[in-house]
Amino acid sequence: MIPISKPYLTEDEAASAHDTILSGWVTQGPKVEEFEKKFCEYTGAEFAIAVSNCTTALHLAMIVSGIGRNDEVICPSMSYIATANCIRYTGAVPVFAEINPITYNIDAGHAEKLINKKTKAVLIAHQIGLPADIDAFRKLCENHSLKLIEDAACAAGSSYKGKKIGSHSELVCFSFHPRKVITTGEGGMITTNNEDYYDRLKILRQHGMSVNAMQRHIAEKQGKVIQEDHIETGYNYRMTDIQAAIGIKQLKKLDWIVNERRKIALRYISELKDINCIRLPDEEEGYFSNFQSFSIYLKENSPLKRNELIVKLNENGIASKRGIMTSHRETAYKKEYSKIKLPISENTSDNSLLIPLFIPMSEEEINFVITTLRRLLS
Numbered sequence: 486m487i488p489i490s491k492p493y494l495t496e497d498e499a500a501s502a503h504d505t506i507l508s509g510w511v512t513q514g515p516k517v518e519e520f521e522k523k524f525c526e527y528t529g530a531e532f533a534i535a536v537s538n539c540t541t542a543l544h545l546a547m548i549v550s551g552i553g554r555n556d557e558v559i560c561p562s563m564s565y566i567a568t569a570n571c572i573r574y575t576g577a578v579p580v581f582a583e584i585n586p587i588t589y590n591i592d593a594g595h596a597e598k599l600i601n602k603k604t605k606a607v608l609i610a611h612q613i614g615l616p617a618d619i620d621a622f623r624k625l626c627e628n629h630s631l632k633l634i635e636d637a638a639c640a641a642g643s644s645y646k647g648k649k650i651g652s653h654s655e656l657v658c659f660s661f662h663p664r665k666v667i668t669t670g671e672g673g674m675i676t677t678n679n680e681d682y683y684d685r686l687k688i689l690r691q692h693g694m695s696v697n698a699m700q701r702h703i704a705e706k707q708g709k710v711i712q713e714d715h716i717e718t719g720y721n722y723r724m725t726d727i728q729a730a731i732g733i734k735q736l737k738k739l740d741w742i743v744n745e746r747r748k749i750a751l752r753y754i755s756e757l758k759d760i761n762c763i764r765l766p767d768e769e770e771g772y773f774s775n776f777q778s779f780s781i782y783l784k785e786n787s788p789l790k791r792n793e794l795i796v797k798l799n800e801n802g803i804a805s806k807r808g809i810m811t812s813h814r815e816t817a818y819k820k821e822y823s824k825i826k827l828p829i830s831e832n833t834s835d836n837s838l839l840i841p842l843f844i845p846m847s848e849e850e851i852n853f854v855i856t857t858l859r860r861l862l863s
């Protein structure tokens with residue numbers, strides 16, 4: 486069976502985790518600090534805060550943006566459910582905007598129509614690695630005095646207008662889940678250029694504590710005692726040093742991993758583009774995707790419906806999966822959003838699927854996916 490994805494982890498990461506385990510410092514400490522510093526260097530952001538996953542990153546981003554009970558936050562419904570859930574965690578209400586069917590990313594024109602007095606922020610997602618139009622949303626948020634938050638769970642290594650994702654706006658949240666292009670098992674990162682956000686995020690991720698374990702440890706070595714205070718209700722959203730040790734090694738390979746993924750994605754595009762019943766991903770000038778996933782949209786003239794194609798691929802030993810979900814039709818949201826219709830998101834979600842893309846993927850595997858798709862869709 487050819488899987489949809491596989492993390493790219495080697496002896497290098499294993500050795501790094503091993504050494505960290507034996508170092509005696511296993512949770513948020515020197516490795517987390519090093520990972521954050523290197524992530525800043527990579528993205529060009531001023532500050533980075535490592536956390537336990539992207540969902541917790543997004544939750545903290547909501548809190549420092551001042552989002553609270555009954556506020557409204559505009560976001561795409563067609564995204565992984567964590568995008569909407571993090572808004573609900575604060576007592577605020579996700580308001581779902583349509584997507585662009587070609588890019589799968591939130592539509593700025595529709596988002597603008599949803600703004601009202603309760604709207605406090607817009608949460609954009611860079612779907613499956615392709616950046617959303619960040620400038621359009623920066624302008625929209627500036628014009629309406631709204632906060633802008635980027636859900637960049639899938640977008641480590643992607644770029645927008647020549648700059649790496651992570652450096653464009655005040656709060657950008659990444660995931661290092663194994664389904665992403667680099668992984669720490671579970672893990673997340675927030676980048677920001679706002680020092681006030683940075684200071685508060687560091688406190689919020691560890692129980693609201695005024696000093697961290699490293700600061701206490703250094704003080705003890707100098708014969709001083711620092712008494713910590715818990716200055717607000719915080720969370721335990723820490724990353725471990727074991728995860729960070731893996732992350733440091735993964736980050737070093739990120740550009741290479743993206744390059745390898747792109748070679749496979751571009752092969753798929755060039756060898757499937759003449760099939761007239763499908764639509765393939767498209768990168769406009771200024772948009773650079775890490776191809777975290779590869780999605781195929783089946784047009785109305787497709788000989789097989791999406792689920793039929795998934796079954797046929799499976800029978801041929803190729804794993805595939807429904808495309809990105811729509812949050813408003815999931816059980817946790819269905820009742821509250823029963824009157825909401827998002828025809829573009831619904832149609833795109835129902836007729837798209839993700840196909841295998843991982844490294845290293847052999848020539849034989851790539852060719853087999855291409856020839857099987859060509860045979861089934863001709």
Ligand SMILES: Cc1ncc(COP(=O)(O)O)c(C=O)c1O
Binds near residue numbers: 539
């Ligand atoms: C768009 C998006 N946002 C958020 C998340 C949540 O990330 P994590 O699993 O690191 O919490 C995901 C994970 O798949 C995602 O795809």
